[in-house]
Amino acid sequence: MPNLDGQHFDALVIGAGMSGLAAAIRLAHFGKKTLLVERHNAIGGLNGFYFLGGRKYDVGLHAMTNFVPAGTKNAPLTKLLRQLRIRYDELDLCPQKQSAIHAFGNQIRFSNDFSLLESEIARAFPQQIDGFRKLDALLSGYNETALDAADDSARACVSKFISDPLLVDTLFIPLSFYGSSLPDDMALPQFAIMWRSIFREGFARPHIGVRQITRTLQRKLRESGAVVQMKCGVKKIRTDGKRAVAVELDNGTVVTADKILSSAGSSETLRLCEGVAADYGSDNIGQLAFCETITQLDAAPEKDFGWNETIIFFNDAERFCYRNPETLIDARSGVICIPNNYAWSRPEEAPQEGCLRVTCLANYARWKALGHASEAYAQAKRDSFEQLQTVARKHLPAVDDSVFRKAICATDMFTPLTIERFTGKLGGAIYGATQKTRAGTTPFDNLFLCGTDQGFLGITGAILSGISMANLHMLA
Numbered sequence: 001m002p003n004l005d006g007q008h009f010d011a012l013v014i015g016a017g018m019s020g021l022a023a024a025i026r027l028a029h030f031g032k033k034t035l036l037v038e039r040h041n042a043i044g045g046l047n048g049f050y051f052l053g054g055r056k057y058d059v060g061l062h063a064m065t066n067f068v069p070a071g072t073k074n075a076p077l078t079k080l081l082r083q084l085r086i087r088y089d090e091l092d093l094c095p096q097k098q099s100a101i102h103a104f105g106n107q108i109r110f111s112n113d114f115s116l117l118e119s120e121i122a123r124a125f126p127q128q129i130d131g132f133r134k135l136d137a138l139l140s141g142y143n144e145t146a147l148d149a150a151d152d153s154a155r156a157c158v159s160k161f162i163s164d165p166l167l168v169d170t171l172f173i174p175l176s177f178y179g180s181s182l183p184d185d186m187a188l189p190q191f192a193i194m195w196r197s198i199f200r201e202g203f204a205r206p207h208i209g210v211r212q213i214t215r216t217l218q219r220k221l222r223e224s225g226a227v228v229q230m231k232c233g234v235k236k237i238r239t240d241g242k243r244a245v246a247v248e249l250d251n252g253t254v255v256t257a258d259k260i261l262s263s264a265g266s267s268e269t270l271r272l273c274e275g276v277a278a279d280y281g282s283d284n285i286g287q288l289a290f291c292e293t294i295t296q297l298d299a300a301p302e303k304d305f306g307w308n309e310t311i312i313f314f315n316d317a318e319r320f321c322y323r324n325p326e327t328l329i330d331a332r333s334g335v336i337c338i339p340n341n342y343a344w345s346r347p348e349e350a351p352q353e354g355c356l357r358v359t360c361l362a363n364y365a366r367w368k369a370l371g372h373a374s375e376a377y378a379q380a381k382r383d384s385f386e387q388l389q390t391v392a393r394k395h396l397p398a399v400d401d402s403v404f405r406k407a408i409c410a411t412d413m414f415t416p417l418t419i420e421r422f423t424g425k426l427g428g429a430i431y432g433a434t435q436k437t438r439a440g441t442t443p444f445d446n447l448f449l450c451g452t453d454q455g456f457l458g459i460t461g462a463i464l465s466g467i468s469m470a471n472l473h474m475l476a
């Protein structure tokens with residue numbers, strides 16, 4: 001570990017998730033003496049990877065959103081690559097094949113070609129297609145990244161164009177699961193971001209998964225000259241009036257910096273500050289948490305089972321409820337991802353094992369009450385795993401149960417407690433606080449926020465957040 005005690009930096013970045021990595025690279029590229037501090041032993045945060053039983057697992061990757069072909073102008077993906085000086089081919093992206101929304105008796109297919117979604121809406125909701133097109137025109141012209149955009153209700157806006165509440169729900173299912181911290185609604189700017197990310201642009205996956213992204217960012221970070229301190233978090237931020245004057249790390253090291261940019265979350269960051277109440281922001285902790293199951297299969301999902309979609313968003317309830325469930329999990333709606341179903345640029349190097357990931361809403365407090373190390377927690381995980389897998393398989397072409405079970409070669413599952421433990425997110429809330437801080441400012445003049453709680457979510461969003469907050473507050 002570098003001996004940092006007493007050192008001064010131009011910029012200190014807290015957290016080596018996607019946003020912190022991007023911010024540190026950007027700052028160091030512009031000659032700022034930069035320190036990046038991460039509590040965990042691995043980079044990537046909510047989108048890192050880990051080893052278990054000899055296998056490499058992505059923590060969270062279903063899809064990288066905002067896929068566009070190389071050279072596309074004015075697109076978030078090409079913009080972030082340019083700002084971090086990364087070549088398009090370095091991400092080694094493979095586009096999705098085709099995804100679907102299963103809800104209210106319909107199966108609405110969509111892909112990275114928007115016209116498929118448009119034709120599917122025209123088929124399933126013929127009376128609504130004009131409104132759908134007008135809504136798309138509004139959202140496509142919307143300046144969704146404006147930091148002062150009003151947080152109007154997206155549901156209210158969508159309902160002005162679409163009179164069938166079941167189509168409104170249908171459109172909200174993927175956009176909520178992939179990027180909403182608000183129960184049963186979204187802020188309009190966030191809805192517009194997700195509309196573009198998922199429907200207008202679409203999904204891709206680096207050939208080897210998220211490691212391709214973290215590896216690329218790690219190399220850029222090394223080349224940039226930023227100093228990196230892993231396995232040692234920020235314990236305390238010392239303050240004087242309206243300034244953050246020094247940072248104390250877990251190992252007692254004290255460093256100073258002109259400016260600090262934190263990706264740890266808004267309440268999480270402010271609770272580190274001297275003079276701030278220990279329960280600061282308790283009314284702004286995200287209420288939405290998730291469970292995810294991962295099933296590794298000794299079978300090819302498409303060839304052996306006929307499972308050919310990349311991602312299926314499903315809802316089996318009468319209406320789509322996107323809110324903190326009463327029970328440990330709410331398996332009435334969720335996401336099924338089959339990472340094998342991307343269009344591999346090198347099919348001979350495609351993953352050998354099949355993989356099925358299933359996600360649904362979960363209640364953090366109920367999991368917390370079981371206690372992480374208890375047998376009750378382990379049993380609840382087993383029960384929830386079985387429940388989610390059963391629900392998911394109803395949305396996939398039928399496979400004989402004994403054939404399916406025989407093909408299972410490994411499983412894993414995370415709960416909201418896993419997220420809390422590995423990333424420090426309060427309430428295990430992947431999408432962070434309910435109210436975002438778009439401008440990235442805090443009550444302290446030289447302490448800023450980036451990442452999830454600034455408001456840009458997902459891999460692409462978090463990277464853009466790190467870049468834009470570094471540009472705005474540290475490089476302007």
Ligand SMILES: Cc1cc2nc3c(=O)[nH]c(=O)nc-3n(C[C@H](O)[C@H](O)[C@H](O)COP(=O)(O)OP(=O)(O)OC[C@H]3O[C@@H](n4cnc5c(N)ncnc54)[C@H](O)[C@@H]3O)c2cc1C
Nearest residue numbers: 015017018019039045046060062063233234451452458459
């Ligand atoms: C299961 C799951 C599935 C997902 N699927 C997708 C997907 O398919 N596509 C997609 O685009 N996005 C997905 N996401 C969301 C995406 O991963 C996140 O939105 C994004 O990675 C957030 O990045 P971030 O930098 O804002 O925050 P984080 O990744 O949370 O990074 C913050 C970092 O700060 C560190 N930290 C916290 N406190 C301290 C401290 N005091 N000192 C030092 N370090 C600290 C944490 O350890 C962490 O590494 C998924 C997330 C999960 C969990």
